[in-house]
Amino acid sequence: MNETPSRSSGAAIDDLYAEAHHWEVNTGDETIHAKRIPGKWRRIKWFAASVWLIFFLGPYLRWNGHQAVLFDIPDRQYHLFGVTVLPQDFWMLSLLLLFFAILLAVVTALAGRVYCGYFCFQTVWTDVFTWIEEMLEGSPPQRRKLDKAALDARKLRIKLTKHALWLLIGFLTGFSFVAWFYGAWPLWRDFFVGEANLVVYASVALFTGGTYVLAGWLREQVCFWLCPYARIQGVMLDQSTIVPTYDVARGEPRGRVKKDETSEQRSTGDCVDCNQCVAVCPTGIDIRNGQQEGCITCALCLDACDTVMDKVGRPRGLIRYASLDEMEGKPVKPMLLRARVWVYTAILALALTGILYGLSSLAAIELKVLHERAPLFVQLSDGSIQNKYTLKVLNKSEQDLRVEISADSAIPISLVGADEPLPTTRGEVTPMIVFVKVERSDLDGERVPLTFKATAEFDDGTEITAERESAFFGPAR
Incomplete structure (x- = not known):
């Protein structure tokens, strides 16, 4: 016997469809040229991204005359600042993976996709690639105009320079990755004279092509369609998670700034509908339509909105880091009173204790x-x-x-x-x-x-x- 959904459940489904209808999910039919605006969160983003300098410079760090960190797979030895870890001690790797997995979960539960917005290699490399693109091709309108222009000598020169730099970064990425396993100086010695083995050349080629395609061409498509974290992060969030959020009560109804209009005469909210929050978004979503799959919580929309609020003389924070409970006027539960925080912290402490014990008990x-x-x-x-x-x-x-x-x-x-x-x-x-x-x-x-x-x-x-x-x-x- 078929049952007809109740009126309330039908209304809830309609609300869900209505919300999803406003989501921006780029299926690849257009290239997103995000605007770059300076600000507090942009500086934090660059500072966080600089952690990846360790990836490029780490293989050249020396310790007692040897490479400080070397994952010597052929000899099954892993050297960490004078400590040699052998396969027999790889139980510590399980604890290390557990530590980072739980750390990712707890950070997501507290502050959303912080890893995606500030540390993910796809986000960082794409940001660097688009920065190069802006240096060579100009602002987003200029880039769109150049894309549509007929191929001439100027366009060919700019495009070839851009793609050459992208490939160079991709090559350095692959070369640096292999250096952690092969040894930095032996790799420089063997690679360019043809003495490295086939696995080395294949690995560098794979990383070069992968970096070039993922960060240069696919960009946000990786976040939408390839990254599993984007699919599962929704179950890690709750009402108390702090994420970039648009203050609907304060911003609506939207309206342009009218000349000589006083605050008493204004009939609109604080949002001036300038679309700058959309223009700076690397995935092209509109944060004013709520949290979406494409939001990587990079907070660049906060910088854009605050800049506009300063110009029109209105308070900052129309788009800010806030929880859904806060936006709905509900009491905000302190972080230390959340059960999952204590559970995650206990697991992190146990994993870290095991790793430290293992490293301290290693003998020659x-x-x-x-x-x-x-x-x-x-x-x-x-x-x-x-x-x-x-x-x-x-x-x-x-x-x-x-x-x-x-x-x-x-x-x-x-x-x-x-x-x-x-x-x-x-x-x-x-x-x-x-x-x-x-x-x-x-x-x-x-x-x-x-x-x-x-x-x-x-x-x-x-x-x-x-x-x-x-x-x-x-x-x-």
Whole structure:
């Protein structure tokens, strides 16, 4: 039996369709030429984007004569400021990914798509590309006029220069990415003389083409159609999330400024319908129609609106960071009283604690001890009891080491097979078989605690050690 929706639910659906009807979703049929206006949020945006300088300059930072951060995949070693992380320690990577995932969620819940607006590589690279475009082609009206103009020598020169610069930035992006894994100076040495491997050239080419296409041609289309975050961020927001918002009660009804009109005579709201908030939007949406999928919360519309309000002598903040609760006149719940903030903070703290513990507990060598189980022990012809052990020494340092093995226990023991230091190769596990003998008369139980110790010395004289607890087994008394 079919049921007819109630009148109230039908009205709610109509309201939803009416709101969506005003959304601006560019399907790629036009090129958005956003206007660039200076202001507070533009400065913050450039400052946040400057974090990506680490991506370009980081591979050239040195530490103790080596590249400070190097993800050496062929040798399965990851060097972080003198600390070498091997695949065995990659549990820390899981915690790091968890940390950033939760950080992204909590920031989105509190202040919307801050990552998209200020830090996302797509946003930053597109902003740089469009800045170059404006330097060469002029203001948005001039760019639109040039796009429609017939191809001549001037247009060809400008377009070729622009696309050459875009490709250069794309190449530097790919080259810098590979430098984190290959080594910056070896890459400069090998790349241009043809000695780098095929993977290096393919990676640089892929990043060059990808950056050129995504930031130069697709631009906001990536945010609309390719980025999964734009699709899921809606479920992370709530009534208390602070996002760029248009104050409808103050701004409506819109109307142009009339000459010599006093505030008492004015019958319109503060919005003068100048459309500057739309002109500066990199995705081409109209923030006055409410929050939309295309809004990346870059806050450039705030700068545009404040500039206009200053010119017409009206208060700033017609478009401002605010929550939906605030706009509807509801009480705003303090951030510290929100349950999800405490849950997110606890997860962040646990993940960060685990990462710091892992980094602080990393040692240059790691020792593992495997006790022979079949047989658990043997009795020698002289009556003594012998256990067999397989030692595995992992050399996490950046140089080959000679490791001395010793053993200690509360009872007298004899270590056999460890008279000479064990040569170990950096980044590799070296096995070693040793035997421990105990006089039967010295055994005071079936199981006696035993500690193995590995000791090595660096070229500079620094001594490092690693210990591992094990046990010695004997017959029942």
